[in-house]
Every structure is written in structure tokens, then in C-alpha cells.
Amino acid sequence: MYSKSHAGSCLHCACPAFVALCLILLGAVAVLTVLYISHDLKLKERLELQDQLSKNQTEHGQHDLSRNSADSRRNCFQRELSCPKKWEYHGGKCYFFSENRLNWTRSRDHCISIGGHLAIKSIEEQEFMGRLVQSKMMTDNDRFWIGLTDEQVETQWLWVDNTPLDEMIRHWLEKEPDNWTVILINPTGEDCASMGKGYPTDSDNWHDENCATLHKSVCESISPNNG
Structure with a gap:
């Protein structure tokens, strides 16, 4: 049978180790939380950038279509001026x-x-x-x-x-x-x-x-x- 003094001594030794373990776990959780938030922010930024690029490409494509349409009308007009009908x-x-x-x-x-x-x-x-x-x-x-x-x-x-x-x-x-x-x-x-x-x-x-x-x-x- 252990004496009460011996049990108290063991409990006294275990407490700091337990506290240290808790602190380590809390630190790990904090680090993971920071990494997750950072990753989430980067993902949002990437998605926003892709959306912006997609919008720019769409606007650019519409601009090209508009320009091509204008060029086509101009070429038709030039042909009409350049040659007789038919x-x-x-x-x-x-x-x-x-x-x-x-x-x-x-x-x-x-x-x-x-x-x-x-x-x-x-x-x-x-x-x-x-x-x-x-x-x-x-x-x-x-x-x-x-x-x-x-x-x-x-x-x-x-x-x-x-x-x-x-x-x-x-x-x-x-x-x-x-x-x-x-x-x-x-x-x-x-x-x-x-x-x-x-x-x-x-x-x-x-x-x-x-x-x-x-x-x-x-x-x-x-x-x-x-x-």
C-alpha cells in the first residue's frame, strides 16, 4: 500500500506534464486554425481572381465580336463601293x-x-x-x-x-x-x-x-x- 504522501508526490509530478501536454495541444490547435484560415483566405482570393479573369475574358470576347461585326459591316460597305451590284x-x-x-x-x-x-x-x-x-x-x-x-x-x-x-x-x-x-x-x-x-x-x-x-x-x- 502506498502512503498518502507517496501518492501526493506522484500527483504533484504528473500535473506539470499534463499541463504541458495541454499547452502543446492548444498550440497545435491554434496553429491548425491559423493555417486553415490562411488557406481559406487564399482559396477565396484565388476564386475571386478566377472570376475576375473570366469576366475580363468574357468582356474581351464580346469586344472582339463587336469589333469583328463592325469590321464585317465595314468590309461589306467597302465591297459595295468597290464593285458593281452582284x-x-x-x-x-x-x-x-x-x-x-x-x-x-x-x-x-x-x-x-x-x-x-x-x-x-x-x-x-x-x-x-x-x-x-x-x-x-x-x-x-x-x-x-x-x-x-x-x-x-x-x-x-x-x-x-x-x-x-x-x-x-x-x-x-x-x-x-x-x-x-x-x-x-x-x-x-x-x-x-x-x-x-x-x-x-x-x-x-x-x-x-x-x-x-x-x-x-x-x-x-x-x-x-x-x-
């Missing part, structure tokens, strides 16, 4: 996609009568005209005469302004030009160039065809603002 503006030139189905010679003369000539293509114009031709084709067989022919000398392709065809911008359909000639069907061969589909996925191929074939056409002229 003509398409591109790169300082105007293009008219005629729905009249005529042979190559009459198509050439028609373009001249409305102030232009059958289209002369450059590298820059190929993509533009291909896209427009595709949008205006009613069927896969729709084609448009362009200002290219080898009527004078076979295989020597010339534009209507007598400029030789540049090898860099040839865009013939595969195996074209072939000057397909059959007696009683196509005796004069194929000396004029058209533009249109050769296969379902292509709309900007060139074809050599009999010049008497009836096709739509693409006329071209210099924009009045660039003249």
Missing part, C-alpha cells in the same frame, strides 16, 4: 458569276459587254474562285468558263489578254488537258478551259472542253476604286 470583290478586283449558259466565245463577248473579261487566274485567286464556284454550282455538272484557251496553237494555253499560262498555277483535273477528239461527236477537240467539279470532293478543277459547250462563266474586272 459582283464579288477580292484583292482589288471584281468578279461576276454569270448564270447565262453560253459557248466560250459568246461568254467572252458577254464579259466584255459588261465591262470585264473572262477571268484570268493567279495563285491568290485560285482558292477564292474555287470557294465561290462551289457555292454557286447547282449540280455536279455545273461548270464556269474562264479566260483560258489554246485555240491558236494546240497545247499553248493563253489567257484572254494573251499572257501564257504560268506552270506554277496549273490546276487541271487529273489527265487534263487531253484534247479529247472523236469524229462525229467532238471533231474539233477541246480548246477552252472551264472550272468546276471533276469529282464530288473537288470544285476548283480545270477542264479542257469543246468551246461550243454551253456553260456559265466568270467575268473579271479591276475594281473602280483601284482603277
